[in-house]
Amino acid sequence: MPPITLYFLQASRSIRTAWLLEELGIEYELKFSDRVNQKAPEEFKLASGNPLGKFPTLKDGDLTIGESAGKLLPTDAAQRIKVRQWVHAAEATFALHALAILYARWHIKDAPEGTIEAAEERMSANVQNDMSWLETELSLSQGKFLCGDHVTAADIMMQFSVDFILARELGTQGKEWPNVNKWMEACKNENGYKKAVEKTGHKL
Numbered sequence: 001m002p003p004i005t006l007y008f009l010q011a012s013r014s015i016r017t018a019w020l021l022e023e024l025g026i027e028y029e030l031k032f033s034d035r036v037n038q039k040a041p042e043e044f045k046l047a048s049g050n051p052l053g054k055f056p057t058l059k060d061g062d063l064t065i066g067e068s069a070g071k072l073l074p075t076d077a078a079q080r081i082k083v084r085q086w087v088h089a090a091e092a093t094f095a096l097h098a099l100a101i102l103y104a105r106w107h108i109k110d111a112p113e114g115t116i117e118a119a120e121e122r123m124s125a126n127v128q129n130d131m132s133w134l135e136t137e138l139s140l141s142q143g144k145f146l147c148g149d150h151v152t153a154a155d156i157m158m159q160f161s162v163d164f165i166l167a168r169e170l171g172t173q174g175k176e177w178p179n180v181n182k183w184m185e186a187c188k189n190e191n192g193y194k195k196a197v198e199k200t201g202h203k204l
């Protein structure tokens with residue numbers, strides 16, 4: 001069997017899949033690309049075979065898989081449902097709200113002075129709502145991760161979205177979420193995460 005290949009775009013959600021593969025102990029080959037003008041280069045998109053040209057993309061033989069949501073589900077039914085909730089919230093809620101702000105910064109360059117800042121302040125309400133929800137849920141967890149004391153797919157999906165929000169200050173407006181910071185530290189101290197970062201050079 002040829003190894004699984006992970007197409008890894010730098011400074012992207014690709015870290016989720018690398019972390020997941022490390023947690024599962026699956027060997028993989030890495031193909032890297034940096035961004036050019038914030039985008040993935042055309043030849044990298046073509047090589048990956050992903051019709052959307054988005055990353056991470058995973059290739060396993062004839063199978064090409066996009067979308068970073070992965071495995072690592074607990075056995076307890078209620079906990080599994082919670083994990084699935086976070087897996088979807090990472091993209092459909094946290095990333096959605098934060099990316100609206102990022103795209104405004106990227107694409108509305110010729111707006112009159114102050115327009116983007118004003119729009120950003122309004123759009124930040126969603127991000128802050130999301131972060132407060134996460135802050136409360138973390139206080140209710142029985143362990144240092146989102147669903148107890150072990151890493152699950154919930155942490156792997158949510159970690160990137162939240163790290164990105166904090167690093168780019170997308171809607172944070174100077175606010176702090178202490179439980180979120182503690183959880184982020186716990187994620188970054190995980191062996192699987194550290195190995196993934198070491199192998200890929202991931203850096204926001």
Ligand SMILES: N[C@@H](CCC(=O)N[C@@H](CS)C(=O)NCC(=O)O)C(=O)O
Binds near residue numbers: 012039040066067
């Ligand atoms: N929902 C997808 C989103 C994938 C995505 O948008 N990836 C971005 C990087 S974070 C990308 O490949 N951008 C390159 C481009 O648009 O050229 C996932 O979770 O994997």
